Amino acid sequence: MTSAPQLLTDPFLQLPTETSVRVVWFTEFAGVNHTVTYGENLKLTAKANTTKLSRTREDQQSRVANQTKDGEVYQKPVQRDIWRHEAEVTGLTPDVRVNYRVTSVREDRENVSSGVFSLAATPKPDTPLKILLTSDHQLKPMTAANLQKVVETVGQVDGVWFAGDLVNVSDRASEWFDDNGGGALFPGLQGRAKYNMTHDGVNTTYTGGQIIQNAPMFTCIGNHEVMGRFARVGSLDGEFDDTIPRAVAQKIYRDKSLIDNSFNTNTYEEIFSLPKSKEGGKRYYAVSFGNVRLVVLYATNMWRTPNLDKKYRGRYQEAEKDFNNSENWGYGQVIYEPIAKGSKQYNWLEAELNSPEFKQAKYKVVMFHHPPHTLGDNIVPAYTEPVQIIERDGDNIKAVRYEYPKDADYIIHDVVPLLEAANVQLVFYGHSHLWNRFVSSSGMHFLETSNVGNTYGAAWGDRKREVPTGYQEDYVKLGDPNGLKPIVPTIAPLLGEDGKPMPYVSSNDITVFSIFDTGTGTISSYRFDTRKPDSEVVKFDEFKLKNRNFRSPTSSRSRGSFS
Known part of the structure; x- marks a missing residue:
């Protein structure tokens, strides 16, 4: 049958x-x-x-x-x-x-x-909304529980902002639709997941939540939405990892397709209908939603291992076996879309921040994937073009290394000052699989709420980042490399082994989600302990966005328009 x-x-x-x-x-x-x-x-x-x-x-x-x-x-x-x-x-x-x-x-x-x-049209500017802030689902163990608790805690949300890394391998169909482990993207966001978790002999099946059937979702590109050279290797995992810069592909493959022979976001762009900018298409855009102007950037790079074992092609080196075969080089943590001052994306962003739609919005939010501030591992090294150093002994290559000058970090030195000057209230991002937040001296908030399905740890206390020694740069092992102190949660912080409140959530048992209430300008973060399926969801942090230089709308242009 x-x-x-x-x-x-x-x-x-x-x-x-x-x-x-x-x-x-x-x-x-x-x-x-x-x-x-x-x-x-x-x-x-x-x-x-x-x-x-x-x-x-x-x-x-x-x-x-x-x-x-x-x-x-x-x-x-x-x-x-x-x-x-x-x-x-x-x-x-x-x-x-x-x-x-x-x-x-x-x-x-x-x-x-x-x-x-x-369904509904885009909300009016004065309509109070509840927006789910999420990222880094990637079929991780706690994601279905996370999304189920969103609906059980706050009911139907009005929108979803997803800061990248929706799946692990973008061209693998089952990761989007029907992975038999129960963690595929769409089932989780539609209440059709069947993810089993067992603690102390008790099995609980989580179904996710019916969310995006009733609320629009706006996404940005994370490193896992990008695929590498097409069909050059024998697996999709290998193809995902096989990215090289466009300029290198041009030299190697000449007139052949740069999309097929460097990197692409084809599947991501085919799956989603998103606002478009003239310059970046779906890859970066801006949209008005209620009383919020959301600016979405394409700021992510290729994740490579920090491991310095000579057999690995990593962020700081090429594998020893590939020294004489440059076609297999990875070229470090490749930046997919330029965002440095003077680039096409930077110029678009500068124009958007000066647009009537942006200036007249009550809340100004910027979303991208790579963290400007975090306790996570993925912020090191700096977000800049890798500087290649080839060491030779005569005609023989002894090492191929990559440096990342901290004073050339495009996000910190180019993008963040632009956002500060434009009175952006919130920068929202993911990538490091934890919850932490920061605030600048001018009052701009930074929120990473990516401890949704798992974590890889926080560089805090005795736990240090894996960073190279003997390199030119001084790579930061602890804390935020870009100088901000993490904010301790305001309501119910978790306690460390020393009994002191921790300024982050980094757990493979406790899952976190955040809700932006545009009626009050409040962002609330919640946690749920999956080891205790009958336990309550706990609101552990809350902060409010300031209405900085807000003016009443005077533009005749539609607040629902795209640019």
Whole structure:
């Protein structure tokens, strides 16, 4: 007996405007007709456009369907056919929610429908909203519990801001849709996950939360949304790790595709409908949502291991075996999109910060992936172009090393001063898999709330970052390398072994989420101990954004417009 055909995902919301919103869903069949029915008694219909994802595959490391161990079904990357459907629902009134359902008709004429959810246009500027701030899901163990507790604690949120690293390997289809471990992205955000956690012999299954069926999500690119050279190696993990700078690819491959032979964000861009900027497309953009202007940057680089064992291609060196084969070099922690002063993205950002939409917004928020301030490991070395140093003994290469001059950190020396001058109230980011926050002398807040599914530790107390010795730069082992002190949570901080309050949450048992209440300007952070499934969610920190230089809107341009 075969199971009834299903949609690959529930529908989710994208690109709200003052009168419309996009509805997106996925199937594993092309079908012959795909529609959204909506409104009173679902009498209105919007027809969807269908496209096929071009690079979604499964491979040896996939955990999908009958493959529970490496190579059981797939011995190499194999294309997986997935179709994306998008319909625009129009004629909406701001702040009026409308029921909707999606239906896909298969080639055999069988109808497959979703449940009934609700949608709305972009909210009016004075509408109080609850926005989920999240990042770094990556199929990690506590993510489904985290999202389930969001809904149980605050109810339906009005929007989701996701600061990158949605999955681990962007072209691996099952990580987005149906990883059999229960941690895929869409099931968690749609309340369809089945993630089992066991503590002290007690098994608890977490389902995530029905969130993005009813609330639009705005995302930014993290390092895990970027894939490397296409099909040059034998696995998707290897392909993800096989990125090289565009300029190097140009020299090696000449007239061949730079996207195929350096790095790309094809799958990420095919999955999501996002606001676009003229200069950066979906990769960096700005959008007004209620009384907030959200500016999303493409600020991430290739994560490479800090391990200095000569067999590793890492952030500080090339592997010894590759010294004489430069095509296999990794070139350190490659920055994917320039953001230094004078770059196209920097110039766009400067113009956006001077736009009427930005200046007139009550709350000004900037989101990107790489941390400007953190206790996490991933902030070291500096966010700058790797400086290559090749050591030779005659014609023989003895070492290929990379330095990262701290005084050339583009985020700290170029971007942050621009944000300070523009009266940005909040910079939101991820990448280091912990919760911590900071505030500058001018009152600009920095929040990293990425201890969602797991952690890799904080550089605090006796735990130090893994940094090289004998290099030119003085790499910082403890604290925030960029000079700010972490803020101790204001309500219920966790206590360290010494009994003192800790200024961070770094745990593989306690998961954290944060909610931005735009009605009060308050950002509240919550924690849940997955070892105690019957325990309460604890609000442990809260702070309020200042209304710095806020003016009443006078521009005739739409606050829901994209730039």
